[in-house]
Amino acid sequence: xxxxxxxxxxxxxxxxxxxxxxxxxxxxxxxxxxxxxxxxxxxxxxxxxxxxxxxxxxxxxxxxxxxxxxxxxxxxxxxxxxxxxxxxxxxxxxxxxxxxxxxxxxxxxxxxxxxxxxxxxxxxxxxxxxxxxxxxxxxxxxxxxxxxxxxxxxxxxxxxxxxxxxxxxxxxxxxxxxxxxxxxxxxxxxxxxxxxxxxxxxxxxxxxxxxxxxxxxxxxxxxxxxxxxxxxxxxxxxxxxxxx
Amino acid sequence: xxxxxxxxxxxxxxxxxxxxxxxxxxxxxxxxxxxxxxxxxxxxxxxxxxxxxxxxxxxxxxxxxxxxxxxxxxxxxxxxxxxxxxxxxxxxxxxxxx
Numbered sequence: 001x002x003x004x005x006x007x008x009x010x011x012x013x014x015x016x017x018x019x020x021x022x023x024x025x026x027x028x029x030x031x032x033x034x035x036x037x038x039x040x041x042x043x044x045x046x047x048x049x050x051x052x053x054x055x056x057x058x059x060x061x062x063x064x065x066x067x068x069x070x071x072x073x074x075x076x077x078x079x080x081x082x083x084x085x086x087x088x089x090x091x092x093x094x095x096x097x098x099x100x101x102x103x104x105x106x107x108x109x110x111x112x113x114x115x116x117x118x119x120x121x122x123x124x125x126x127x128x129x130x131x132x133x134x135x136x137x138x139x140x141x142x143x144x145x146x147x148x149x150x151x152x153x154x155x156x157x158x159x160x161x162x163x164x165x166x167x168x169x170x171x172x173x174x175x176x177x178x179x180x181x182x183x184x185x186x187x188x189x190x191x192x193x194x195x196x197x198x199x200x201x202x203x204x205x206x207x208x209x210x211x212x213x214x215x216x217x218x219x220x221x222x223x224x225x226x227x228x229x230x231x232x233x234x235x236x237x238x239x240x241x242x243x244x
Numbered sequence: 245x246x247x248x249x250x251x252x253x254x255x256x257x258x259x260x261x262x263x264x265x266x267x268x269x270x271x272x273x274x275x276x277x278x279x280x281x282x283x284x285x286x287x288x289x290x291x292x293x294x295x296x297x298x299x300x301x302x303x304x305x306x307x308x309x310x311x312x313x314x315x316x317x318x319x320x321x322x323x324x325x326x327x328x329x330x331x332x333x334x335x336x337x338x339x340x341x342x
Contacts, residue, residue, distance in 0.1 A: 050341075054340060054341045054342060055340060055341050059340075072328070114341065118339070118340050118341035119340070119341070121340040121341075122338075122340055126337070128332050128337055129332055129337055132328070132332035136325045136332070137325075137329050139325045140326050140329065143318055143321055143322045146318060147319060147322065150311050150314050150318065153311055154315070157307055157311070158308065215333060216333065219330070219333060222326060223326070226319075230319060233312070236308075236312055236315075240305075
């Protein structure tokens, strides 16, 4: 062998060892940290208990959230009857489903099954990211309808006041301008909020997260409606001030 | 005994009394010289109008104030509901078993 060939072989051997070390050490480390398979019965029992504990806590937290949603629905003074019925049905169904799921998970003796069932606590219900927003957005939309109707009643009264003041020779140009804006803003708010219950109530956990965009869009519509109602409220105050 | 002068005075007084009596009876049978005036002028109608319009305006003002208070309460409730919705929309649901 030539000296050059010998050096090449030695170098190759060194590189081979280096690669083996470089690849082998991390592989061993990963095997230690990512292994989820219990090596004995105690480890399996620990893993099951851990899963049960977390799953039960997750279900209880969601049942509490659903209880809050139920209180919100029952406390909503202006919730449309059909919307209320839909929301009460949804909440009741989810409460029953999660309670049943808890019993199923508690009865599970296999950690992997516990984990698989536990995932449905989220994917089967979407209590926080879907049910809650559906409840709140629907209540808000119906409240906007009620507030808009009240403002329209106020507008009628204020128009009569303006007409009376005008008949008495008062300059009512500014008051009339504010009242016109009140009417415009109120109409816009009602139009923006009206479709929201119909948009969000049919949303299903199986469609999440794709249907989250519908929630966001509905939220933006209600923000616009909310802003318009606040502006209309200021207009009403302006009319009253102008007529004094 | 009456004196003749005294007799004339009594007779004159009686005649005047009767005359006055007759004149009174004649006057009572006459129609009133002028009819009783009933105030029907616009000046009388104007105060009546203002009396009725002021309570109406006050009632409307009270209604407006009450309605605006209702609107304020509704707006507060709407704000609270939207804030609660935002809390949900901002959440990320991870693995509940970990």
